[in-house]
């Protein structure tokens with residue numbers, strides 16, 4: 001490749017030397033990026049196994065943010081015993097071959113929507129145990145069919161969680177790891193129970209009751225309005241009828257009939 005460069009320079013005008021240097025640095029930069037993408041993340045320890053897959057170990061490194069320089073041929077990552085508090089969207093999107101992801105023993109309280117985006121077809125095991133998860137947005141696990149370890153988190157079992165669970169595609173056994181520590185409404189006896197095993201308890205019932213009361217009040221309001229209108233209508237018609245009868249009475253009438261009409265008036 002080197003022997004091609006001198007003849008090239010012969011065709012260059014003076015200003016072109018700069019161009020050549022720029023091209024040269026571009027080639028170098030590409031090489032560097034390629035190198036970064038295929039080598040190990042800084043501060044982590046990498047090893048290749050026989051199948052060619054890479055294992056990245058970043059355990060117990062006091063990390064506070066998920067490393068963004070993980071090699072794209074990583075198959076297993078151990079990020080346990082660090083200080084992560086959140087998994088941002090697309091945190092692992094550049095890792096199409098990831099099979100196992102260990103985020104256990106961190107301080108995760110939040111999984112942003114799309115946190116595991118891009119891992120749907122490859123990821124088989126996700127460890128989120130021993131964190132601070134209380135709730136999650138169903139979109140956090142979008143497309144993920146992995147087996148997840150969700151145990152040892154302070155799960156807060158409420159209507160939101162109950163509605164989110166059916167929308168999660170994780171291997172169903174994973175959800176048995178959600179053991180309620182607190183609940184809303186409190187003291188309904190789900191604390192300490194696996195959430196999936198108490199399907200007869202409807203945590204959304206409180207919300208439904210509130211809706212029912214609102215419906216009742218609205219219906220009562222309408223009912224009152226209709227009744228008031230009816231009463232008003234009848235009264236107005238009574239007035240009219242009386243006036244009409246008085247008019248009839250004032251007309252010259254056959255004797256005997258007058259008494260009859262006065263009786264009708266009294267009745268009305």
Ligand SMILES: *[C@@H]1O[C@H](CO)[C@@H](O)[C@H](O)[C@H]1NC(C)=O
Pocket residue numbers: 033034037072073097
């Ligand atoms: C990793 O990225 C490089 C380019 O940055 C690409 O050439 C290579 O094929 C990728 N490897 C995998 C396993 O996707």
Ligand SMILES: *[C@@H]1O[C@H](CO)[C@@H](O)[C@H](O)[C@H]1NC(C)=O
Pocket residue numbers: 104129130149150151152
């Ligand atoms: C899940 O994690 C807990 C604690 O981190 C561990 O004791 C348990 O064996 C794990 N469960 C599975 C199914 O791997």
